[in-house]
Amino acid sequence: MINIxxxxxxxxxxxxxxxxxxxxxxxxxxGEVCMVCVINPEEKASMEMAELVRHMAGLSDKLSCRFYxxxxxxxxxxxxxxxxxxxxxxxxxxxxxxxxxxGVTGGKxxxxxxxxxxxxxxxxxxxxxxxxxxxxxxxxKVDIRVFVSLSCHHCAQQVITCQKMASESEMIExxxxxxxxxxxxxxxxxxxxxxxxxxxxKEVLMGTKTIEEMYQVIKKCKK
Amino acid sequence: xxxMINKQVEAFQVSAFCKGEFLDVTQEDLKGHWSVLFFxxxxxxxxxxxxxxxxxxxxxxxxxxxxxxxxxxEDTHFVHKAWADASDTxxxxxxxxxxxxxxxxxxxxxxxxxxxxxxxxxxxxxxxKGEVKAYEIHDMGIGRNAEELLRKLRAAKFVEEHGDQVCxxxxxxxEETLSPSLDLVGML
Numbered sequence: 001m002i003n004i005x006x007x008x009x010x011x012x013x014x015x016x017x018x019x020x021x022x023x024x025x026x027x028x029x030x031g032e033v034c035m036v037c038v039i040n041p042e043e044k045a046s047m048e049m050a051e052l053v054r055h056m057a058g059l060s061d062k063l064s065c066r067f068y069x070x071x072x073x074x075x076x077x078x079x080x081x082x083x084x085x086x087x088x089x090x091x092x093x094x095x096x097x098x099x100x101x102x103g104v105t106g107g108k109x110x111x112x113x114x115x116x117x118x119x120x121x122x123x124x125x126x127x128x129x130x131x132x133x134x135x136x137x138x139x140x141k142v143d144i145r146v147f148v149s150l151s152c153h154h155c156a157q158q159v160i161t162c163q164k165m166a167s168e169s170e171m172i173e174x175x176x177x178x179x180x181x182x183x184x185x186x187x188x189x190x191x192x193x194x195x196x197x198x199x200x201x202k203e204v205l206m207g208t209k210t211i212e213e214m215y216q217v218i219k220k221c222k223k
Numbered sequence: 224x225x226x227m228i229n230k231q232v233e234a235f236q237v238s239a240f241c242k243g244e245f246l247d248v249t250q251e252d253l254k255g256h257w258s259v260l261f262f263x264x265x266x267x268x269x270x271x272x273x274x275x276x277x278x279x280x281x282x283x284x285x286x287x288x289x290x291x292x293x294x295x296x297e298d299t300h301f302v303h304k305a306w307a308d309a310s311d312t313x314x315x316x317x318x319x320x321x322x323x324x325x326x327x328x329x330x331x332x333x334x335x336x337x338x339x340x341x342x343x344x345x346x347x348x349x350x351x352k353g354e355v356k357a358y359e360i361h362d363m364g365i366g367r368n369a370e371e372l373l374r375k376l377r378a379a380k381f382v383e384e385h386g387d388q389v390c391x392x393x394x395x396x397x398e399e400t401l402s403p404s405l406d407l408v409g410m411l
Contacts, residue, residue, distance in 0.1 A: 205385075
C-alpha cells in the first residue's frame with residue numbers, strides 16, 4: 001500500500017516555466033483523465049515519477065491520480081505490466097486507455113505525457129476521418145512498445161503518434177519504455193538506436209512513422 | 224564544384240584488373256549492391272599501397288555488408304597487374320582495380336587533376352541504384368581510413384533502410400533524469 005502522504009505535491013522536475021506551459025495546455029482539456037501510477041517507493045525513479053504525477057494532477061481539475069505498489073497492481077490492475085516500474089497509465093471513466101509510460105517522463109518525454117493526456121481527455125489532435133475509421137474497425141489486439149531515450153526528439157514524436165492511435169482504438173496499447181531504466185530489455189532487443197518500436201513482438205521499426213505507416217504495419221503483423 | 228550527393232553514376236566502360244584477371248566494368252556492374260569507388264593518384268606510389276592495403280584488410284567486412292569495392296587510378300589495367308606482380312601489398316587485394324587512363328571516371332566524379340593526369344583521393348559510396356550517398360575528397364598526400372569508410376557505409380545503409388529520424392542510444396546506467404522540456408506543444 002502506498003502512503004500518498006510521502007509523495008510530495010511538488011516535483012523538482014517541474015519548474016515554474018514548465019508549470020506555466022502545462023497550465024496552458026491542461027487548461028484546454030475537455031474531459032477527465034486519471035493517471036494511475038504503479039511504483040516502488042524504495043526506488044528513486046518511482047518517486048520522481050510519482051511526484052511529477054501528483055504535481056501535474058494538482059494543476060487541473062480534469063486530472064486525477066492514484067498510486068499502487070507492485071503487489072496491489074498485479075492483483076487489481078491485471079491490464080498493466082507491473083513488472084517494469086514505475087509505470088503510469090492513463091485511465092478514462094475507470095478504463096485503461098492503452099496509453100502507458102514505463103519510466104520517468106522527463107526530458108523530451110514530457111511531451112509524450114502531455115500529448116497522451118490531451119489526446120485521451122480531449123479535445124485531442126486532429127486526425128483524418130478515414131484513418132480514424134480504420135483504427136476503430138480493428139478487431140485484434142495490438143501491442144506497441146516504443147523504446148526511447150529522454151534526450152531524443154524523434155522518440156517523443158513516435159510515442160505521440162502511437163499513443164494517438166491508442167486513444168482512437170480500444171484494441172491498441174501503446175507504451176513508452178525508457179530503455180535506460182531497463183538494461184535487460186536493451187540487451188534482449190539489442191537496442192543501439194532509438195526510437196525503436198516493436199509491434200506485437202514481431203515487427204521492429206526504427207525512427208518515426210506516420211499514423212498511416214503504423215497502420216500498415218499493424219495490418220501486416222496481427223498478433 | 225558540383226555537389227555529388229544523390230548524383231546517379233553515368234554510363235562508362237573501363238578495363239579492370241582483379242585477382243590476376245582482366246575484365247571490363249560498366250555502370251551496370253555498380254548496381255544491385257552497394258559500391259565504393261576509391262580513387263587514388265597513381266600506381267607505384269607510397270601512400271597509395273598503404274591505403275589500398277588497409278582497404279584490402281577490411282574487404283571481407285565490406286562484402287558482409289553487401290558492398291563491392293572498386294579502386295580507380297588513371298593507370299591502365301596492365302599497370303595495375305604490373306604493380307600487383309611487384310608488390311606484396313597489392314598482390315593480396317581481392318577487390319576490382321579499375322583502369323581509367325582516359326579520365327572518364329575521374330572527370331565524372333570531379334576528382335581529375337588534368338595537368339597531372341592523376342585523380343585526387345576521392346571516395347564515393349553508391350547505393351544499389353548507383354546514386355552517391357556519401358563521399359570525401361582528399362588532396363594528394365592525405366590518406367584515408369578504411370575503418371571509417373566502413374562506418375560510413377553502415378550508416379548510409381541504415382539511413383536507406385530506416386530513414387534519418389533515429390538517434391544513437393547513448394544513455395549511461397545511473398544517469399540523472401533529464402529536466403522535462405515541452406518543445407512540441409506548438410503542434411497542439
